[in-house]
Amino acid sequence: MSTEYPHPGYPAVAAEAGDAKRTRNGRTGIGIGLLVAGALDVVGMVWLYSQYGSLIDALSESERGEVVVGDALNVLFILALLGSGIWNIAARRSRSLAPPIAALALSGVGLAFAVMNVLEALNTTGTTPGLFVLFLNLGILVQAVGLIRGR
Numbered sequence: 001m002s003t004e005y006p007h008p009g010y011p012a013v014a015a016e017a018g019d020a021k022r023t024r025n026g027r028t029g030i031g032i033g034l035l036v037a038g039a040l041d042v043v044g045m046v047w048l049y050s051q052y053g054s055l056i057d058a059l060s061e062s063e064r065g066e067v068v069v070g071d072a073l074n075v076l077f078i079l080a081l082l083g084s085g086i087w088n089i090a091a092r093r094s095r096s097l098a099p100p101i102a103a104l105a106l107s108g109v110g111l112a113f114a115v116m117n118v119l120e121a122l123n124t125t126g127t128t129p130g131l132f133v134l135f136l137n138l139g140i141l142v143q144a145v146g147l148i149r150g151r
Contacts, residue, residue: 026147027092030103033140034085037110040133041078045071077113081106100147107140 056064084106088099114134121129 031085031088038081100144104144111137
């Protein structure tokens, strides 16, 4: 029998956790949270288009281009959320750190977007929008950091 020695070329793996069930539940929770965040973003985009879709004709060509680029980036972000959520659920028995790191990055970006959304709503309307997505992204972020650190 041969002995395996660690090589720098191997992908990062989580440390051997004594509590594999906790790690598996953490990865499942992260995946479900990302899927919920992606679904809420899809619902938000559909709602915005149902409310303001008819106003796109009134925009100038450059403003319309900005809307198209912003929406394309939002669709890519939604696809990344959904893909990372599926990846975290599918890899819940794995020791690889790549899915939680991807979730950490995406939830950080989502948290930044949610904070900007809240600040913009406060400045324009003076009311606070629903903070569920903000707290959802914060929870995913905390869960991913705890999973990566091995706690």
